[in-house]
Amino acid sequence: MENTAQKRVVVVGAGWAGLGSAYHLARQGYAVTLLEAGAYPGGLVAGWQTPQGRAVEAGIHGFWYPYRNIFALTDHLGIQPFTEWTRSAQYSPQGLEVESPLFQAQPYLPTPLGTFLYTDFKRLPLIDRLSALPLLQALIDFDNSDEAWQKYDRITARELFRQYGVSARLYHESFEPMLLVGLFAPGEQCSAAAALGMLYYFILAHQPDFDVRWCRGTVGAQIFRPWTEAIARAGGKILANHRVSDVRVENNRVTAVVCGDEVFEADAVVFAVGISGLKKIVEQSPQLRDRTEFSNIRNLGAVDVLATRLWCDRKIDIPLPSNACFGFHPTTGWTFFDLNALHDEYRDEPGTVVEADYYHANQLLALDDDQVLKQVQQDLAGCIPAFGEAKIIDHAVVRIPQGVTHFAPGSYRYLLPGTTSFDNLFMAGDWIVTRHGSWSQEKAYVTGLEAANRVIATLHQGQPAEILPVIPDEPHIQAMRSVNRFVRQGLQGLPQFWLP
Numbered sequence: 198m199e200n201t202a203q204k205r206v207v208v209v210g211a212g213w214a215g216l217g218s219a220y221h222l223a224r225q226g227y228a229v230t231l232l233e234a235g236a237y238p239g240g241l242v243a244g245w246q247t248p249q250g251r252a253v254e255a256g257i258h259g260f261w262y263p264y265r266n267i268f269a270l271t272d273h274l275g276i277q278p279f280t281e282w283t284r285s286a287q288y289s290p291q292g293l294e295v296e297s298p299l300f301q302a303q304p305y306l307p308t309p310l311g312t313f314l315y316t317d318f319k320r321l322p323l324i325d326r327l328s329a330l331p332l333l334q335a336l337i338d339f340d341n342s343d344e345a346w347q348k349y350d351r352i353t354a355r356e357l358f359r360q361y362g363v364s365a366r367l368y369h370e371s372f373e374p375m376l377l378v379g380l381f382a383p384g385e386q387c388s389a390a391a392a393l394g395m396l397y398y399f400i401l402a403h404q405p406d407f408d409v410r411w412c413r414g415t416v417g418a419q420i421f422r423p424w425t426e427a428i429a430r431a432g433g434k435i436l437a438n439h440r441v442s443d444v445r446v447e448n449n450r451v452t453a454v455v456c457g458d459e460v461f462e463a464d465a466v467v468f469a470v471g472i473s474g475l476k477k478i479v480e481q482s483p484q485l486r487d488r489t490e491f492s493n494i495r496n497l498g499a500v501d502v503l504a505t506r507l508w509c510d511r512k513i514d515i516p517l518p519s520n521a522c523f524g525f526h527p528t529t530g531w532t533f534f535d536l537n538a539l540h541d542e543y544r545d546e547p548g549t550v551v552e553a554d555y556y557h558a559n560q561l562l563a564l565d566d567d568q569v570l571k572q573v574q575q576d577l578a579g580c581i582p583a584f585g586e587a588k589i590i591d592h593a594v595v596r597i598p599q600g601v602t603h604f605a606p607g608s609y610r611y612l613l614p615g616t617t618s619f620d621n622l623f624m625a626g627d628w629i630v631t632r633h634g635s636w637s638q639e640k641a642y643v644t645g646l647e648a649a650n651r652v653i654a655t656l657h658q659g660q661p662a663e664i665l666p667v668i669p670d671e672p673h674i675q676a677m678r679s680v681n682r683f684v685r686q687g688l689q690g691l692p693q694f695w696l697p
Contacts, residue, residue: 204656206465206467206652207230210234211233233438234438238425252415254416255597265668283518283519287520288579290579294319295316295317296517312400325364328367336393337677341634354391374530381502388609402667402671413540414542443482443483443484454466471499471627475491514581533580534553548590613628613629615630643664
């Protein structure tokens with residue numbers, strides 16, 4: 198018999214953020230219903246099978262050294278889904294450009310010296326690399342505060358690098374490739390604030406931060422399946438193929454979430470969906486369209502992604518398992534991965550299994566599969582010539598229009614915070630404003646826990662989730678930031694003649 202006194206929470210979206218909220222709230226005794234519009238929990242990282250029974254997912258996702266909360270989650274679930282830490286490489290049409298070591302295995306140097314000295318650049322001259330040093334001032338000034346975001350979000354990443362004297366070659370061969378695979382867009386289309394936050398978190402804050410592990414199979418099978426089973430054991434309900442069409446509101450509280458003919462009553466609601474998903478919900482919901490914060494979502498955008506997986510008829514020597522590429526397409530970044538080395542199920546495969554993912558892939562989404570495969574094989578052969586002679590015996594092509602968040606210049610003012618103008622509706626996702634400092638999957642998961650904690654504070658039931666902070670800045674960075682804040686506060690007392 199159902200406990201009618203149990204407080205009900207509806208979580209919309211079953212990605213990292215939604216699963217994070219749902220799992221913690223279910224464990225705190227709430228009646229949790231998790232609604233997922235797609236056929237599988239997991240959103241963009243849900244995995245599925247091809248008709249031939251081969252595993253496919255919407256792109257490969259790395260797990261970087263700073264992902265403290267995700268690693269704590271997998272430890273809690275008692276699963277070991279990750280590879281060892283891996284090295285990576287970077288290619289251009291001219292060949293191998295960069296090899297990255299395992300930074301945690303090198304003698305520790307104060308940031309950013311380790312990143313600067315241990316990265317093996319094959320062609321980029323020292324003078325170009327030295328041109329990045331003035332950029333350290335902007336990294337010190339950008340402290341992830343609201344003030345810093347407002348200041349740096351007004352300009353493009355390209356303009357930021359130009360202002361600080363980064364050489365054209367360093368920008369085109371290093372920084373812009375990082376933006377294309379980290380923020381999924383070229384520098385002239387990325388917010389300088391997002392660029393500084395992403396570069397600092399993944400690369401520059403501490404020497405090991407760029408070290409990465411991968412799932413030993415699809416994230417859906419390795420992590421989300423045991424996670425959703427744990428949610429079910431805790432009493433949560435996960436309903437796939439449930440697209441939200443509206444909400445019901447009384448006295449400034451969302452009392453129910455509507456999916457077509459089904460109504461799910463709620464004492465609190467968490468929206469844990471991407472920008473594209475939320476736009477679709479707002480379009481159908483008069484209650485949400487009536488609020489400026491939600492109607493302003495139309496000012497935000499997302500980026501097209503293309504994920505391909507190829508099964509080749511022969512073994513091809515891929516020196517390192519993860520590889521980023523630049524210079525092959527003017528405004529598109531791409532990566533490729535040796536799945537024989539990363540995924541358990543392909544270790545004994547007679548041929549090569551390779552994943553190639555394209556970001557800001559607008560012009561590629563309209564191609565048919567044969568055209569896509571031709572382009573992918575050509576690009577792979579531009580890095581490792583043996584791919585040009587291989588025969589593709591099976592493939593998967595996954596098109597994800599408007600799939601990942603676009604942190605465009607000027608977008609910060611429209612990003613939603615974790616709280617909304619409704620008393621009991623909370624937000625989570627990798628695009629939600631948080632002061633935590635994390636990015637990507639870790640940020641999505643952290644904001645999911647933050648949303649769960651807001652539900653607990655509102656409904657006065659259960660213990661809040663423990664959220665591990667990012668590792669503190671190194672002492673010399675803390676000291677420089679303190680001096681910078683002191684100077685900045687002093688300047689605030691002077692007359693302001695310049696455009697901020």
